Amino acid sequence: MGKVATSEALRFMTDCLKAVGAASRPAQQQAELLLQADRLGHPSHGLNRLEYYINDIKTGACCPNNEPRVLKESASTAWVDANNVLGATAGHFAMDLAVSKAKDTGVGWVSVKGSNHFGIAGWWAQKAADKGLIGMAFTNTSPLLAPTRSKQSALGTNPIAVVAPAENGESFYLDMATTAVAVGKTCVKTVPNEGLWSLSTLDYGVSYVDVIEMQLRKGEPIPKWWAQGPDGKETTDAALAYETQCLMPLGGAExxxxxxxxxxxxxxxxxxxxxxxxLYGHHIRSWSHSGEGGAADLGQCFVALDPGCFAPGFQHRLADCMQHWRQLQPTDPNLPVLAPGDKERKNFFLENYLLA
Amino acid sequence: MGKVATSEALRFMTDCLKAVGAASRPAQQQAELLLQADRLGHPSHGLNRLEYYINDIKTGACCPNNEPRVLKESASTAWVDANNVLGATAGHFAMDLAVSKAKDTGVGWVSVKGSNHFGIAGWWAQKAADKGLIGMAFTNTSPLLAPTRSKQSALGTNPIAVVAPAENGESFYLDMATTAVAVGKTCVKTVPNEGLWSLSTLDYGVSYVDVIEMQLRKGEPIPKWWAQGPDGKETTDAALAYETQCLMPLGGAExxxxxxxxxxxxxxxxxxxxxxxxLYGHHIRSWSHSGEGGAADLGQCFVALDPGCFAPGFQHRLADCMQHWRQLQPTDPNLPVLAPGDKERKNFFLENYLLA
Structure with missing residues (x-):
């Protein structure tokens, strides 16, 4: 299994996207987005997914050189048509707008249609936090979640990301799928996170179905609460889960x-x-590495909020809270309590160290 | 066990609050808030809690006749000092402000300090939805939730409420504690929801500890995922849960x-x-029916967002989604899939019918 340095992975991804027709800027922005996912320990949303984006461009399902445009605007809101650009292009356009409005009025709320997969939601919330604001980002995704009591899926893993700056360069970083276990989690099992990328082709295009199939072939169970069988009840049986492709929501059963x-x-x-x-909910097409599904027309939401509009001392209180959580008495002395974002931060620094 | 009609319960609650010194308006607003909780099938936040509010006023922990005031304001935000009024007074003041700002700029985001328990969060989100907006409401609460890996509690049941109007008078109604099971849930077991109030004094002031103690006395277990024992692991043993008073977060264990x-x-x-x-997190005092804890100084957040600032057809798409969820094939033919709010709506209509 080969290994490769950060700069080389970035160049490789950028060049791949350019090779199928993306201009330099969108190609580089998308590559940076994928790089960050790997850096934070979420390889499912990194290089792993490159093939999907490439094929979306090759088949014309995505138009990387279009320009997003504002369809409607008020002092604190904007409605944007991403015009089928890459998710990274849509995200930068929309969050820049949200940040600018938050600087003017205290809040910016931007709603985007016609978009594509925008990688890790936390990247977009972080973009606002880097400007001293509270950032939030949301996206819909292809149906995989079975609503409570339902045998069928009807919603996506629909992530919630909230990032806020705290004292001393720290930040509160929450980026979570609303399913019990994200599709992404599966890839952590298949792509060893050594702080470098695994370029093994086996790890490309790993999706929900691929991983269930892998467990199925190995004769191993899938994690509890992860998926439900055709009877609508939770299962750890990979064969049943493969049949239904229904993830359970956070919280598991009713x-x-x-x-x-x-x-x-x-x-x-x-x-x-x-x-x-x-598109929304059950109307969203499934996304595959072949790029054959046509335009995604995803909906996304970007919010920026200026904590300076409220009580002074925001960053201090946030840091106090985070520090308090870390110092709580742990159930297992070897597993300290983590504040939201500690895991990602640890991955980030570790990787930088190894690649220095 | 006695039964009583809506109008009489409202009069009774209002008079109780006035008897300890609240002026008519705050007393009535607080009573309406409690009434609505019972109406929606959440008796834990209704008449059940009246004693708490009464004693908060009697001991001077709450000052019902103060006035909230705006400390800082921008086009889309306001920072409010509730000035230790009843939660209902703070909620009306803050959500009115958020709605007014949303009508002007598309979004209103109001942050409140110095507040008291504001009942069901959904009531406040609904207030914005009644004006055609998307409403959101959040409050912090006394520490009861043990962060993942922690043996100790450090955060509250901290609810999230989002309400939005859909076509044909329907609405999307989400009001959920972020713990696995809310303190409120326990009361559903102890207060039969017959569409009328139970006035049995046994049901007064039911709290987390009371209910665990009740299960303990009955020798019955508490529900799975509800709480953790002193070892920091989930327990169904009421005695252990009574010792720790630590609820598990939504999702259960790590x-x-x-x-x-x-x-x-x-x-x-x-x-x-x-x-x-x-106050925040671990700094918040516990709330008891005796009113002896002093001022709560809770923090709350009220958001209103105008869907008219985005794509036309919002209410239609929302209704389409909700209808789709209801028609999904259910796991159990006797338990149809519910859209968020269906349960509350059913309770509401049922009660109105019984009381007609």
Whole structure:
């Protein structure tokens, strides 16, 4: 299994996207987005996915050199047509707009239609946090989540990301799928996170189905609460999960409050497809590495909020909270309590060190 | 066990609050808030809690006749000092402001410090939805949630409420604690929801500890994922749970993504105490029916967003989604799939019918 340095991976991804027709800027922005996912320990949203973006461009499902445009605007809001550009281009356009409005009025709320997969949601929330604001980002995704009581899927893994700056260069970083376990999690098992990329072709295009199939071939179970079988009940049987392709919402079954995870996924859809007029919920096509599904027309939502509009001392209180959580008495002395973002931060620094 | 009609319960609650010194308006607003909780099938936040509010006023922990005031304002934001009024007074003041700003700029984001328990969060989000907006409401609460890996609690049940109007008078209604099971849930077991109030004194002031103690006395277990024992692991043993008083976050243990529920509870605290400069997280005192804890100084957050600023057809798409979810093939033919809010709506209509 080969290994490669950061700069080389970035160049490789940029060149691949340019080779199929993307201009330099969108190609580089998309490559940076994928690089960051690997850096934070989320390889499912990194280089792993490059083939998907390449084939989306090759088949014409995505038009990387279009320009997003504002369709409607108020002092604190904008409705944007991403015009089928790469997710990175749409994200920069929309979050720049949200940040600018937040600087003027305290809040910027931007709703985007006609977009494509925008990588890790946390990257976009972080973009606002880098300007001293609270950033939030949401996207709808292809149906994989079975609403509570349902045998069928109807919503995506619909992530929620909130990032906020704290004292001493720290930040609160929450980026979570509203399913019990994200599709991404599966890839952590298949792509060793050594702080470098695995370029093994086996790790390309790993998707939900691929991983279930892998477990199926190995004769191993899938994690508890991950998926449900054709009877609509949770299963650890890879064969059953392969048949249904239904992830369970955060919280699992109804008697363990899975309806809250369903509600959160629905809330994200409300902010994304319902607000923007893109495709939504059950209307969204599935995304594959072949690029054959046509235009995604995803809906996304970008919010920036200026903490300076509220009580002084925001960054201090946030750091105090995070530090308090870390110092709580742990259940297992070897597993300290983490504040949201600690895991990603650890991956980030580790990798930088190894690649220095 | 006695039964009583809506109008009489409202009069009774209003008079109780007035008897301890609240003026007519705040007393009535608080009573309406409690009434609505019972109406929607959440008796834990209704008449059940009246004693708490009464004693908060009697002991001077809450000052019902103060006036909230705006400390800082921008086009789309306001920072408010609730000035230790009842939660209902703070909520009306803040959400009115958020709605007014949303009508002007598309978004209103109001952060409140110095507040008291504001009942069901959904009531406040609904207030914005009644004006055709998307409403959101959040509050911090006394520490009961143990962050993932922690033996100790450090955050509250910190609810998230989002309500949005859909076509034909329908609405999307999400109001959820970020713990696996809310304190409120326990009361559903102890207060039969017959569409009327139970006035049995046994049901007064039911709290987390009371209910665990009840299960303990009955020798019955508490629900799975509900709480953790002194070893920091989930327990169904009421005696252990009574000892720790630690609720688990939505998602349960770490290996079933409980860290997401913790992250969501932390996000709510970010919007509430961290943003407003009220007490936050581990600094919040516990709330009891005796009113002896002193001023609560809770932080709350009220958001209104105008869907008219984005794609036309919002209400239609939302209704389409909700209808689609309801028609999904259910796991159990007797348990149809519900859209967020269907449960509350059913309780509401049922009760109105019974009381007609």
């Amino acid at each position: 008697n363990t409050s899975g309806y809250k995870g369903f509600g959160l996924s629905a809330m994200v859809e409300l902010f994304c497809g319902i607000l923007s007029g893109s | 290996n079933t993504s409980g860290y997401k529920g913790f992250g969501l509870s932390a996000m709510v605290e970010l919007f509430c105490g961290i943003l407003s400069g009220s």
